[in-house]
Amino acid sequence: MPKFIVYLAQYHQDFRLAELDSLARLEGVAIAYDRAGVVEDSPLLEVEVGSAEEAARLVRRGILVRSIVEYWGSGATYDEVFAEVKQRPERWAEYAQKSFKFTVDSFGRTLSQDDKVAVIESFSFLGFQGPIRMRDPEAEFFVCEDYGESGRSQPNKRPRRIWFGRVVGRGSRDLIDVFDVKKRRYLGNTTMDAELSLVMANQALARTGSLVYDPFVGTGSFLLTCAHFGACTVGSDIDGRQIRGTAGFRRGVDGIQANLAQYRVADRVLDTVVFDVCRNPWRPGPLFDAIVTDPPYGVRAGAKRLGRKAGALPERSLRVVDGVANHLRADYYPPTVPYEMSDVIRDLLDLAAEKLVVGGRLVYWLPTVADEYEPEDVPGHPALRLVANSEQPFGAWSRRLITMEKIGPAAATAADSRLAASASPAPAHQNFRDKYFASFGRAAAE
Known part of the structure; x- marks a missing residue:
């Protein structure tokens, strides 16, 4: 197959190949590259794709892709590049009379x-x-010109490799500015930044005709980005105040509805509803093409589920105020109890195993303690296959974007999954909220 150069953004390096593979799946484009030969500190990746048209289609909605270039030559020196280019004069003769421009860039060194x-x-x-x-x-x-890792006090004097070719397609990094949270009419303290929200939509294979669900919808970031790519979306949350707009940073706007109107995707956001995901009303069996979510893990907001603390009395919810029973009031918030992170993740995997169609994807964030993390900590399920595990480090802790795909009917009940989990050592995300505030929070304060 013809060779191309993928020019990647030098951000979120651990996410780039996972997104590229998802784009290939989305667009139905066969792509081949040497994973063992990938240079992590370089934004340039050599791949094989069937044609220039397929290459352009591959990257057109890429967020961590700047462009894709038809490969004409490369080498450690310009003489080596020229020698390779001159082997195919019929290719460059095609452009002898056409309008053109050159873009010269460098990595790891600034060119005048x-x-x-x-x-x-x-x-x-x-x-x-x-x-x-x-x-x-x-x-x-x-x-x-690729000089190696950027930010060095003494950059390399000579490039380790020079690349040349014809630009055949570009990614969609302009969407990062379009969905910038600073421009959003409504947001809250857990609103996901635009770049990663868009990457998650790609990881979820959100597309026209697919149905995407966020069970911890908050202020609806994933509803917006998935809907932008054509998916129909629906979200739920135990706290309706986030949805209605009475708990955001910018009050006086119509909650999530304000953002739907701003981005003109209201026709693709089917609904936002309030319930405890542990007691969801969805009909039995497969329903969604993707579940995309950021479970509350306690740094900004702790997860909750319906329940009463031990010894609590139910009389408060039965009170009548101005002739209206307390639990029937519009501003009523039912009693809740903490929802431990490892329980949240196990329930989320069980939900995905039941509610995803075969081939559907679960994309979610998993917080981990850096010193304790092991690859085995990523929860598994017999009905789900791990597709990607990308890390965003924050020093003593990290959050990992986990992408899983349903490979068949749910092969284990929730009870079976919990039994298997209980036989394993405690994962690095167990009791994450307590660990964060006991250790990381104190270190940050110091």
Whole structure:
């Protein structure tokens, strides 16, 4: 297959390949690359794709992808690059009379404008005679000098590799600005940032005709991004105040509805409802194409489920105020008890095993203690296959974006899953809230 260069964003490096693989699945594009040869500190990845058209389709909704470039040559020096390019003169002759432009970039070192001009002039042997057009040219050519890890006090003097080719497609990083939470009409203290919300939508394979559910919807970030890509979405939460807009940073707006109107996706957000996910009203059997969520793990808000503390009396909910029973009032909030993180995750996997269609995906955040984490800590389920595990570190703790795919009918009951979990050592996310405030919170204060 023809070779291409994927020009990746140098952000969230641990998420980039997982998103790229999901994009290939979404677009039905066969892609091949050497995982063992991936250079983690480089934004450039050599891949094989069937055609330039397929390559453009592969990256068109990528968030961690800047562009994809048809490979023409590479090497440690420009002489090596030129020698490879000259092996295929019929390819560059096609663009001899077309409008064009060159983009010269570098990684790990800053090139001056004079340096960039010299690089462009060194490719004069291509014989392009068409007009130079900086906006909307018929062909754009890309040169990148990779000097290695950026941020060094003494950058490498020579590039470790130089890449050259023709740009055939771009990602959708502009959506990060479109969905920037600073521009959002309604948000809360747990609102997920735009870049990662969009990446999660790609990981979930959100697309036209799919049905996506967020069981801890909060202020609805995932409803927005998944709906943007065409999915129909629905969300639920035990706390209706987040949904209605009485618990956000910006009050006086119509809660999640304000954001739906802002992004013009109200027709694809089917509903937002209030209930305890442990006692959900969904009909039995498969229903959703994806479940995308950020379970509350206690750093900003602790998870809750319906219940009463030991010894608590029920009389408060039975009170009558102004002739209306307390539990029937619009602002009534039922009694809840803490919902331990490991219990949340086990219940979430059981929910996904039952409610996802075969091939559907569960995408969720898992908090872990850095020093205690082991790969075996990621909970499993007989009906789910682990697709990706990407880490976002915060020093003493991390959160991991876990992507799982349903591979068949639920093969274990909730009781069986809990029995298997109870036989394993305590995972690094167990009692995460207590660990965070006992250790990490104290360290941050100091």
